[in-house]
Amino acid sequence: MATIGILGGTGPAGRGVALRLASAGYDVVLGSRDADRAGDVARGLTPRGTGVISGSTNDAAAACELVVVATPWDSAVATVSALRSQLADKTVISMVNALTKEGRELVPMYPPRGSMAAQIAYALPASNIVGAFHHLPAAQMQDLDSGLDADVVIFSDHDQAREHVAGIVDEMPGLRAIIAGSMSLASPIEAFTAVCISVNIRHKAHSYVKLAGMDR
Numbered sequence: 567m568a569t570i571g572i573l574g575g576t577g578p579a580g581r582g583v584a585l586r587l588a589s590a591g592y593d594v595v596l597g598s599r600d601a602d603r604a605g606d607v608a609r610g611l612t613p614r615g616t617g618v619i620s621g622s623t624n625d626a627a628a629a630c631e632l633v634v635v636a637t638p639w640d641s642a643v644a645t646v647s648a649l650r651s652q653l654a655d656k657t658v659i660s661m662v663n664a665l666t667k668e669g670r671e672l673v674p675m676y677p678p679r680g681s682m683a684a685q686i687a688y689a690l691p692a693s694n695i696v697g698a699f700h701h702l703p704a705a706q707m708q709d710l711d712s713g714l715d716a717d718v719v720i721f722s723d724h725d726q727a728r729e730h731v732a733g734i735v736d737e738m739p740g741l742r743a744i745i746a747g748s749m750s751l752a753s754p755i756e757a758f759t760a761v762c763i764s765v766n767i768r769h770k771a772h773s774y775v776k777l778a779g780m781d782r
């Protein structure tokens with residue numbers, strides 16, 4: 567099985583994805599600007615499966631066969647640009663949302679190319695960018711007993727990379743892969759995260775995305 571690296575993997579989003587990847591049997595490298603910190607975070611995660619989670623630098627995470635970007639939006643492009651050569655010819659998954667808080671709401675921001683996935687694709691012309699994991703609530707992702715039963719909406723201009731990521735997502739406990747389409751859908755998919763979080767704030771809820779009417 568492929569080893570999967572997560573850039574910025576020490577945050578709640580990266581930890582949740584790592585836990586469920588490892589529970590599906592994948593070895594995961596949590597990348598960080600501080601390898602010691604990543605090691606501490608990795609030791610605190612207990613997957614249920616054969617996958618091993620280790621902590622290291624973002625450089626080491628970028629050396630993995632498949633790489634997830636899980637940094638805040640405003641550091642994502644700088645982080646991946648510094649790793650451009652390591653990420654060439656690989657599938658790079660963006661779960662990055664550009665959001666800002668206004669009062670009790672999260673509102674989407676629109677980067678110059680319309681989405682963070684498109685910004686990352688522009689920064690990494692030799693990589694295959696796939697968007698996934700945008701709508702997942704980190705707290706429930708990190709609790710394998712949370713009963714999470716969520717859909718992961720996936721987009722990419724690279725059919726093979728998209729199918730590969732969908733196959734991995736379907737192996738992760740509590741998740742179902744839904745391929746939405748191409749990179750042109752990145753903007754609404756990322757922006758919809760603002761709706762998910764705002765609904766949860768307003769209703770003091772822990773809802774997540776599950777598309778009805780899907781026959782699979």
Ligand SMILES: NC(=O)c1ccc[n+]([C@@H]2O[C@H](COP(=O)([O-])OP(=O)(O)OC[C@H]3O[C@@H](n4cnc5c(N)ncnc54)[C@H](OP(=O)(O)O)[C@@H]3O)[C@@H](O)[C@H]2O)c1
Binds near residue numbers: 577598600603636641
């Ligand atoms: N939280 C969620 O529920 C959730 C769900 C879906 C998608 N997302 C998206 O996933 C991404 C990460 O979310 P998060 O809540 O985990 O974010 P976060 O905790 O703010 O950041 C994640 C990690 O990024 C690294 N980082 C922070 N500032 C950085 C900088 N200036 N340069 C490079 N690395 C930096 C940090 O790791 P080190 O200090 O160890 O380097 C941090 O632990 C965001 O883009 C978010 O929109 C989040």
